[in-house]
Amino acid sequence: MTSSNVRTIGFIGAGNMPQSILGGMVKGGYPTTAIMASNPSRPKLDMLEEKYGIYTSQDNHEIAGKADVIVLSVKPQLMRDVCADLAAHVPDLDEKLIITIAAGLRFERYYEYLGNNITLVRVMPNTPSLVGEGVSGLVADDKATQADRDFVTQVFNYVGLTLWLDNEDAIDVLGAVAGSGPAYFFEFMHGLQRAAEDLGFDAEQARAMVQQTAFGAARMAMESDLSLVDLRKQVTSKGGSTAKGIEVYQNAQLSDISKRAVGAAVTRNQEMAKLF
Ligand SMILES: NC(=O)c1ccc[n+]([C@@H]2O[C@H](COP(=O)([O-])OP(=O)(O)OC[C@H]3O[C@@H](n4cnc5c(N)ncnc54)[C@H](OP(=O)(O)O)[C@@H]3O)[C@@H](O)[C@H]2O)c1
Incomplete structure (x- = not known):
């Protein structure tokens, strides 16, 4: 400086x-x-x-x-x-x-x-x-x-x-992705923690396992030149257990759910801007 x-x-x-x-x-x-x-x-x-x-x-x-x-x-x-x-x-x-x-x-x-x-x-x-x-x-x-x-x-x-x-409308979108994003990730992580608990893990171990996995995945995404889709493919062997888990998410249209969540948050940001 x-x-x-x-x-x-x-x-x-x-x-x-x-x-x-x-x-x-x-x-x-x-x-x-x-x-x-x-x-x-x-x-x-x-x-x-x-x-x-x-x-x-x-x-x-x-x-x-x-x-x-x-x-x-x-x-x-x-x-x-x-x-x-x-x-x-x-x-x-x-x-x-x-x-x-x-x-x-x-x-x-x-x-x-x-x-x-x-x-x-x-x-x-x-x-x-x-x-x-x-x-x-x-x-x-x-x-x-x-x-x-x-x-x-x-x-x-x-x-x-x-x-x-470039403009203020983009701030509303950033707010819906990055501003609200930590809550989305916590929600998803909580779901994984609950799944591990249902299968016999105690809460402390389940949480530690999930948060370190999230941190590791985020670091890999940040340090890799591969697209997120390719990174996902890298840990998904054909016919393997991850492929079965991913199939469940894809059948539930996780990407579409994310689009709807971000859209709902953008709309709310625009509504709130009018309150003040
Ligand atoms: N926290 C977030 O994650 C986040 C994210 C994005 C944007 N923001 C924005 O950041 C701003 C601050 O949020 P925050 O989370 O820091 O809020 P906060 O922790 O509730 O703090 C608000 C502060 O403003 C003080 N204050 C009240 N009246 C004041 C006055 N007349 N003059 C000067 N200070 C006054 C309060 O003092 P007293 O305690 O003495 O009343 C308090 O310390 C908000 O506009 C929020 O939208 C926050």
Whole structure:
């Protein structure tokens, strides 16, 4: 990291997701003197000061005023009030880069709350960011420069994979695949665990077996140049036991079920975007 890609970054809201992101930044070597956070109640701030040595305040205006980059990280339903308050008290918002990680809210809402001259990047991280293995979808508005994009990429690379998207509709799709995806995988893994338990395994062993298998399969997929179909074929000998198991999934049209699940989640994301 060169000093040119260090900017003072201030998180407005210090809940789970910003804690993961700033924790990843510190772990990755981002200077702690360039990270700040605000939150209405003190305990999270005290913990962040103690754990990471960053500057914190209960005053959003102070953090937003001091930061070059503001990360709006409050719940979507609070965004209107928090933004209106910043717009009224922070004079140079248009000079700063604003990142929002709130689910659902579209660009037009932020222009309404903060004015049309802000520079905005929307980021949709997912929960595995908590363990540094997230997927973040990113969309920038026309005012964001390449340097702004590079900065945001750097920040979210600290907690996993970053994917730049062309438009906000793609964020809804990313949310339905990567945002909801951990739940789909947990559901599937739970089914496998239950199957092993029904055949005599205790819960602890069954879970350990399933989660290590999922981890191993994910690593193989990541490290191989083969397509997922070819990887699947590699562990499916003709006439063997895996072929019999796969036949059951294919007869139940697992791919089609996944399409329907993602479609349902995209529709819900679009509906929720209209709520705020
Ligand atoms: N968690 C995820 O997996 C995930 C994934 C994608 C996107 N996101 C987005 O990330 C954002 C934050 O989510 P989260 O999971 O971190 O939520 P969270 O853990 O519930 O934290 C929300 C934080 O906002 C603080 N807050 C409340 N009012 C505030 C105000 N007026 N000014 C500043 N801070 C205020 C709360 O403080 P108190 O505790 O003192 O009330 C709390 O610490 C949301 O918009 C969410 O959509 C989260």
